Amino acid sequence: MNIQGLKEHISHRVFELAKVVFGLTDGKHQTEHHQPCPICREGDDRFRFNPKEQTFHCRRCGFGGDIFTLSQKVFSDSFAQAYDRIAQASGYVNSSPPTAEKQGQKRKVAEYIYTDEHGKPHHKIIRYEYQNGKKEFPQFHMKAGQWEKKKPDIEFPLRYPDVAKADTLLIFEGEKCANFMQELLVEGGLTPKCCATTSPGGTPNVKAWYSILQRFPDIGKAVRIFPDNDTQGRKAALTAADAFVKANLKYDITTHDIKIVELPDLPLKGDIIDFAKGKSNAEVLETIKKLSQETSVYNPTARQEEAERTPEKRWTDFCDIRDEEDAWLVPEIIPAGELCLISGRQGSGKTFVTTWLAAKITNGGFFREEQAAKGAVLFFPPEGKDHKVMRRLRKAGADLGITSVIDSHIGKDGKIVPLNMKSHNELETIIDDYETIKKVKVQAVIIDPVGKYLGGTKNSDYGEVSALLAPLAKIGTERNISFILVQHHRKGTGEFGGDSTMGSQAWNSVPRMTWQVHAPKNDTVRYFIPDKNSDGESKGFTFSIVSDEPKTTGYLVIEDDGIDHTADSMITQKPEHEESKFDQCCQWLQESIPIEGKNKDDVIEEGKAQKFGIKLIYAAFKFLNGKSEKQFSGKAKWTIPNHGSATATIGEFANHSTPTATIEKSLENKDETALFDTENSNRSSTHVTLPRLGENTEIPSIHCPKCVHHVSATYPEGFCAEGYCQLNLPCHDFRMKTDTPSSTVPEDLF
Numbered sequence: 001m002n003i004q005g006l007k008e009h010i011s012h013r014v015f016e017l018a019k020v021v022f023g024l025t026d027g028k029h030q031t032e033h034h035q036p037c038p039i040c041r042e043g044d045d046r047f048r049f050n051p052k053e054q055t056f057h058c059r060r061c062g063f064g065g066d067i068f069t070l071s072q073k074v075f076s077d078s079f080a081q082a083y084d085r086i087a088q089a090s091g092y093v094n095s096s097p098p099t100a101e102k103q104g105q106k107r108k109v110a111e112y113i114y115t116d117e118h119g120k121p122h123h124k125i126i127r128y129e130y131q132n133g134k135k136e137f138p139q140f141h142m143k144a145g146q147w148e149k150k151k152p153d154i155e156f157p158l159r160y161p162d163v164a165k166a167d168t169l170l171i172f173e174g175e176k177c178a179n180f181m182q183e184l185l186v187e188g189g190l191t192p193k194c195c196a197t198t199s200p201g202g203t204p205n206v207k208a209w210y211s212i213l214q215r216f217p218d219i220g221k222a223v224r225i226f227p228d229n230d231t232q233g234r235k236a237a238l239t240a241a242d243a244f245v246k247a248n249l250k251y252d253i254t255t256h257d258i259k260i261v262e263l264p265d266l267p268l269k270g271d272i273i274d275f276a277k278g279k280s281n282a283e284v285l286e287t288i289k290k291l292s293q294e295t296s297v298y299n300p301t302a303r304q305e306e307a308e309r310t311p312e313k314r315w316t317d318f319c320d321i322r323d324e325e326d327a328w329l330v331p332e333i334i335p336a337g338e339l340c341l342i343s344g345r346q347g348s349g350k351t352f353v354t355t356w357l358a359a360k361i362t363n364g365g366f367f368r369e370e371q372a373a374k375g376a377v378l379f380f381p382p383e384g385k386d387h388k389v390m391r392r393l394r395k396a397g398a399d400l401g402i403t404s405v406i407d408s409h410i411g412k413d414g415k416i417v418p419l420n421m422k423s424h425n426e427l428e429t430i431i432d433d434y435e436t437i438k439k440v441k442v443q444a445v446i447i448d449p450v451g452k453y454l455g456g457t458k459n460s461d462y463g464e465v466s467a468l469l470a471p472l473a474k475i476g477t478e479r480n481i482s483f484i485l486v487q488h489h490r491k492g493t494g495e496f497g498g499d500s501t502m503g504s505q506a507w508n509s510v511p512r513m514t515w516q517v518h519a520p521k522n523d524t525v526r527y528f529i530p531d532k533n534s535d536g537e538s539k540g541f542t543f544s545i546v547s548d549e550p551k552t553t554g555y556l557v558i559e560d561d562g563i564d565h566t567a568d569s570m571i572t573q574k575p576e577h578e579e580s581k582f583d584q585c586c587q588w589l590q591e592s593i594p595i596e597g598k599n600k601d602d603v604i605e606e607g608k609a610q611k612f613g614i615k616l617i618y619a620a621f622k623f624l625n626g627k628s629e630k631q632f633s634g635k636a637k638w639t640i641p642n643h644g645s646a647t648a649t650i651g652e653f654a655n656h657s658t659p660t661a662t663i664e665k666s667l668e669n670k671d672e673t674a675l676f677d678t679e680n681s682n683r684s685s686t687h688v689t690l691p692r693l694g695e696n697t698e699i700p701s702i703h704c705p706k707c708v709h710h711v712s713a714t715y716p717e718g719f720c721a722e723g724y725c726q727l728n729l730p731c732h733d734f735r736m737k738t739d740t741p742s743s744t745v746p747e748d749l750f
Contacts, residue, residue: 006083007054009092014067015051021067021089022074024049039063039073040146076138076149106130112158112175114200119161123152125175125200139200151200158197166195168222170288171240173233174198177226177272188285199240222257224292229266241298258298261291329443329482330357331370332538335512336443337480339473341532343487343501344517349526351382351448352545353517354486355389356556359396361443362403368541368561375443376402376434380419383449391553402440406430420455421447424471431479442479448486451502465506473510485511497531497567508532515540516567525559531567540565585612585620590640593626597639600628 010017015033018024022038037047040061047058057064063073071082086092110127121142128136140147157163158178170185172178181196223244227237237260244258263275276284327336334340334357344350360367364374377398382389386405393403406427408419417423431442447453457468472483487507489500497516498508508514514532529540541561547554588610593603607617621638628636 003083006087006090006092010067010086010090011054013090014054015049017086017090018049018056018067018070021085022070037061038070040144076140076147106136110176112179114156114158115160116156117160117164122154122156123200127176155200157199159195162192162195163197165192168194168224170194170196171223171225172196172198172272173226173228173236174271180273180276184281184285187281190285223259224288225258225260226263226272227260229263229268229270233269233271234262242300245298245300259292259295260298261288261295263291327480328370328373329361330367330372333357333367333513333515334361334372334444334482334484336373336482337476338512339469339476339483339485339510341485341487341501341507341511341514342517343489343507343514343531345489345519348489348517348519349543349545350486350517352392352554352556353528353543354446354448354484355392355398356396357484358403358444358446359393359398362393362399363397365397368558373443375441376404376438377444377446378431378434378442379403379405380445380447380453381405381408383452395553395555402438404434418455420453421450421468421472422455422457424475428475428479431481442481444482444484446484446486448484450485450487450507459503462504462506465504466510469506469510489516497570500567501531513538514567516570518570527563527565527570529563529565529567529570533566539563581612581616582620582623585616586624588612589617589620589624589626593638593640595639597629597637600636600638603638 015024024033024038025035026033031052032048032050034045034048036044037058037060039047039058046060047056049056055064055066056070063069067086068079068082071077071085072079075082075085077085106128108126109129112125112127113121114123114125116122123139123141124147125137125139128138130136138149139151141150141152142148143150158175159182163169170178170181172181175198178196178198182191185191185194185196223241225237225240227233241258241260263270263272266274272284279287328334329336342350342354357367357372358377358379359365360372361375361377364372366372379389382405389405390400393400406419409417419426427445431445435442451459454468457464459465475481476483485507488502490502498505498514500516501507501514508531511532513530516527516529516531518527518529520527524544525542526544527540527542530538539562541563542559544557544559545554546557585607588607589603592598592606604614604617608614612620621640624640626638626640628638631637
């Protein structure tokens with residue numbers, strides 16, 4: 001339904017369209033087209049239609065609005081029906097797709113007129129039925145001799161005058177049943193002493209019964225209520241009975257003989273019409289008379305006592321629960337009959353692993369030296385093209401005959417609706433049909449990615465996601481089917497591994513197990529590691545994707561099985577070989593800004609050329625305690641205090657809890673005096689080289705040549721290849737830039 005598009009489509013000819021749809025004329029006034037109102041039909045100039053503003057107003061009945069409102073008032077349309085009426089008349093082709101209601105595939109079954117105490121029409125209810133079984137009961141109120149689509153302020157029971165005269169009332173849940181019974185009463189000569197009736201909206205309309213009991217408190221010396229055979233029907237009967245009981249108390253009446261008569265052998269949601277099938281009218285009347293006599297009088301006290309029932313045990317003690325081994329679809333990876341989440345960044349290989357798991361399920365093959373339970377696997381339509389997934393499955397050795405893709409649209413009550421994770425009933429129907437036709441047990445359903453099939457669920461809302469997953473978990477438990485959900489990672493990382501999953505934390509908390517796939521930069525090995533491990537025993541593995549030919553689907557090769565990595569460790573412990581962008585920016589700033597400083601604009605431009613963002617440059621400059629000074633030219637100059645020191649990065653500080661410790665290591669080259677390396681004196685920077693460290697050899701205390709800080713510290717990682725230490729302290733990088741090569745450290749630095 002494209003409302004704005006339709007308005008733009010008709011904006012230049014809205015009055016011509018109104019003339020066609022509502023029979024308007026040019027009117028007496030060419031600007032506002034005064035004429036008789038199509039709603040109230042009174043006057044000849046009280047209605048105006050302004051084409052420029054595209055609005056109408058009637059001074060007589062007070063209604064006003066746009067062309068859609070006019071359609072609702074004239075034809076008693078809903079907004080959707082008014083939209084379709086205008087769209088069809090204007091030839092707008094981008095209207096919403098036709099449904100059973102919009103195509104007019106409904107028929108008017110009956111019209112029920114409710115009268116006041118004088119027998120005059122007061123309000124009416126129209127019963128519509130659609131081809132898909134849906135029912136509709138719009139209500140109309142009589143106002144100024146016209147039916148207005150609105151519930152009445154005062155409601156009366158059906159056949160109000162007859163109800164007021166009757167000794168026995170037979171109350172049913174709807175007009176159809178009440179009319180059916182009234183015909184039997186008339187045929188049996190039981191009127192006017194007996195009357196079959198109901199109230200607007202069904203039996204529990206206490207408001208309608210109060211209105212008649214206030215006027216005729218002694219009516220219905222005998223009241224028989226016949227509920228439909230369902231929970232709602234029985235509750236409605238109790239509500240109606242309470243209305244008469246309250247009237248007894250309020251008006252001090254004791255003549256009401258109230259009984260709730262339940263008809264035997266009814267189907268679920270059955271009523272008096274179902275009960276009468278196969279019986280003659282005389283048999284129905286005789287049976288109802290007999291049941292009414294056998295039914296005890298309604299006792300609200302007994303109802304209260306029933307509500308205060310004897311406590312019953314509705315729990316199971318753990319001592320009565322039998323211990324069972326955990327069932328696995330794929331041992332130690334996919335639990336049987338449970339939800340399982342696999343998440344990762346784009347390109348990490350999560351879908352690749354998922355297809356290989358699916359292949360091992362369909363052929364009952366071995367994965368990590370453990371055999372998977374054999375069965376069929378159903379895919380929600382994958383993110384990519386179907387044939388690409390088919391190639392991976394074929395390469396993995398899947399039984400393609402029992403590996404299938406569910407149709408992207410499902411027929412529902414004659415409609416075609418998109419498949420999503422809310423299609424619980426339709427999904428179970430598909431599984432039933434699949435197992436019946438294929439003669440094979442469905443072991444798993446794969447939804448990749450879940451974000452494509454949320455069906456309007458807010459991905460970040462914990463309650464909505466939990467409610468979305470709960471029915472799937474129930475299906476999995478009842479049918480022993482595993483649901484494998486594949487979700488993307490967010491761009492940033494959190495404190496814990498689970499924080500990486502895109503959307504709500506419910507994606508991690510509801511499934512039985514969650515796995516993450518990581519593909520670190522500069523590393524050909526990928527990690528399949530546990531995040532939420534309910535059993536506490538499953539371990540991850542590293543794998544590679546190896547292709548025997550270029551540009552072809554590869555094989556999954558497990559490199560190292562049973563690794564101890566978890567999702568938390570991958571987040572909190574940065575791999576040694578991986579240097580962050582922030583670290584690179586810090587190092588670049590130290591190398592690019594000389595001791596005397598550099599123009600800020602030049603630094604930023606050079607940084608952008610190095611693919612560093614402005615925010616990243618500012619953050620690194622602040623982290624290095626950089627200073628900005630305004631020059632005479634008005635431009636800012638950046639300098640870095642203690643220039644040349646290798647300031648520790650955030651990740652490095654996390655690996656060392658104390659800044660200093662006792663040195664208990666030894667020299668490797670035994671040359672304790674070789675503190676300065678002048679071999680590369682032609683470089684623009686001079687490297688101060690400390691001795692190579694060995695074991696159990698003490699090194700005398702030294703002073704940092706930059707900040708003259710006294711140091712007595714352990715060198716936990718020895719020296720790098722360039723000859724400076726790795727203490728991860730700002731004052732211990734002995735790499736300094738000088739204007740001229742020198743074999744000694746300049747005196748002004750000591």
